[in-house]
Amino acid sequence: MQIKQYRSQFIQALSVIYDEGEAESFFYLILEEKKQLKRIDLALQPDLVFSEEEIGIWNSxxxxxxxxxxxxxxxGKTHFYGLEFEVNENVLIPRPETEELVDWIVSNNQITKSTNPLRILDIGTGSGCIAISLAKNIPNAQVFAIDVSEKALATAKKNAVMNQVEVHFIKTDILNINDLEELPTSNFQLPAHFDIIVSNPPYVRNLEKEEIKxxxxxxxxxxxxxVEDNNALIFYKxxxxxxxxNLSQNGQLFFEINQYLGKEMINLLENMNFKNVELRKDIYGNDRMTKSSVQ
Incomplete structure (x- = not known):
């Protein structure tokens, strides 16, 4: 069967669930991964065909x-901030909004101009997308990452190797730690203080499940x-x-947040005496991230 013919059938079969543009994007993502062909290749070679074996794989x-x-x-993979990451059912699929958070950190003038090693801690690292992207894009960064899930950490470690960066991973439940100096480490020394702490923790309330695809x-x-409806900011607090x-003097705290709880997040940080609290919207116009500092 000609690939362009199968493409039409593929998009039509998915049209009851996804819009045509999304279904088409799926087709070309899979085409590039499975047959190393891009959209332009199909345009220039319209007579390209799938074998029976390939059709079986695509139908599955x-x-x-x-x-x-x-x-x-x-x-089994996705792209984030120009890098490739392995993903599976043990980790969240990285979102464009999180790329914006990473870019905010990377593009921060105070950070990029620093000549001293920049000590960064990512809490709730999942696939490692934040920690690894920061390690890749901030040459003087010393990056540490925490997650409660052993399986998530296994994926994150693979992603660090794949992207050729060094990140120190730690398994712990952050809710059970009173001081970061309590974190269990074996083959590396944990800094006493960090210049940046960043987190994209669980923040979707159960009442918002109906909004989730x-x-x-x-x-x-x-x-x-x-998180529970009556304690939605448990991780942030x-x-x-x-x-x-554990933040150094003038150290910075970055969060990705629930779009409906921007004011609550500002109040939380200000009431805890954080300074220079800033709330930023994502590309969709939703309150999505905060930056604050200790002095």
């Missing part, structure tokens, strides 16, 4: 997409997504408490 993928399994999980709700790890003790 198509059935999974109909069940709304994320295409990133089916391919089925492909996320049914496939991505709930441990990394949800805990991490801010740790930051008070």
């Amino acid at each position: 993928i198509l059935e999974q997409l109909k069940l709304e399994v994320p295409v990133q999980y089916l391919l 089925k492909n996320v709700l049914d496939n991505e790890p709930h441990l990394a997504l949800f 805990k991490i801010a408490e740790l930051a008070q003790k």
Whole structure:
């Protein structure tokens, strides 16, 4: 079968679930991964064909997409901030909003002009996308990353190797730590203080589950997504408490946040005496990230 003919069938089969543009993007993502062909290749060589074996593979993928399994999980990888990351059911799929958070940190003038080693801690690292992207893009960074999930950390470690950066990973439940100096380490020395602490912790309230797309709700790890309605800022409060003790002078605290709790986050940080508190919107116009400092 000609690839362009199968493409039409593929998009039509998914049109009841996804819009045409999204279905088409899935097709070309898979085409590049499975056959190393891009859109331009198909345009220039319209007579290219799939073998029967290839059609079987594509049909299997198509059935999974109909069940709304994320295409990133089916391919086993995704791209984030110009880098490639392995993803699986043990980690969240990195979002564009999180890329904006990383870019905010990377582009911060105080950071990029620093000549001293910059000590960074990423709390709730998941796939490692934040920690690894910062290690890759800030040459003088010394990066540490925490997660409660052993399986998530295994994925993050693979991603650090794949992207040729050094990140020190630590398994712990941050809610059970009173001081970052308590963190269990074996083959590396943990700094007494950090210049940057960043976190994209669980922040979706159970009451917001109805807003979550089925492909996320049914496939991505709930441990990394949800918090109780009556304690939605539990991770932020805990991490801010740790930051008070373990950020260096003029150190910075960055958060990705629930879009509906921007004011609550500002109040939390200001009430805990953080300075220069800034709330920033994402590309979709939602309150999505904060920056603050200790002095």
